[in-house]
Amino acid sequence: MILITSLNSDDERLSVAIVKVYLMRWRIEEFYKFKKQQFNFEDLRVRSLNSIRNLDLFLTIAIGYLGIMSEKAEQKRFVLELIELSKRIYDIPKFIYYAIADGIFALLNKCKKGIDIFLKKPPKSMQLSLFKDEGFGIV
Numbered sequence: 001m002i003l004i005t006s007l008n009s010d011d012e013r014l015s016v017a018i019v020k021v022y023l024m025r026w027r028i029e030e031f032y033k034f035k036k037q038q039f040n041f042e043d044l045r046v047r048s049l050n051s052i053r054n055l056d057l058f059l060t061i062a063i064g065y066l067g068i069m070s071e072k073a074e075q076k077r078f079v080l081e082l083i084e085l086s087k088r089i090y091d092i093p094k095f096i097y098y099a100i101a102d103g104i105f106a107l108l109n110k111c112k113k114g115i116d117i118f119l120k121k122p123p124k125s126m127q128l129s130l131f132k133d134e135g136f137g138i139v
Contacts, residue, residue, distance in 0.1 A: 035059055038101045066097050082107065 005018055035041045039059050046052055069079050082103030083096065 031063070034097055035063060038098060063097065066100050069100055070096050 003018060003022055007014065007018070009015075039062075041055070041059060044052075044055055046055065069076070069082075074080070079100060083099045084103070085106040086099040086102035087106070
């Protein structure tokens, strides 16, 4: 890697600091690239700035969860299975978020019912209940 800078210094510490700052910035760029490519963030259609912020927060939390899952991925069977489901042609890169996200997509894609059953409210029980707020006066 060759970095070009306008700073003149023979001090090696400055060079190391510049490389560290550049690599930190590179991680930030990779984060936004991942958000845009993997989740198609630029193609979401919403009507308000508040909705954009909510979606951005939701995706950031989801990517944070992927980050937690990717820690010590070689020791977690579930993560290894997700990576296997992602059908990678080449070897798994160090930045495995793409492989994990693709594996989750492949796993959820096989689900025929979707996640609606998790989002629906359970039906109200028909069992008789005696609570004060229902007007029975019994606690």
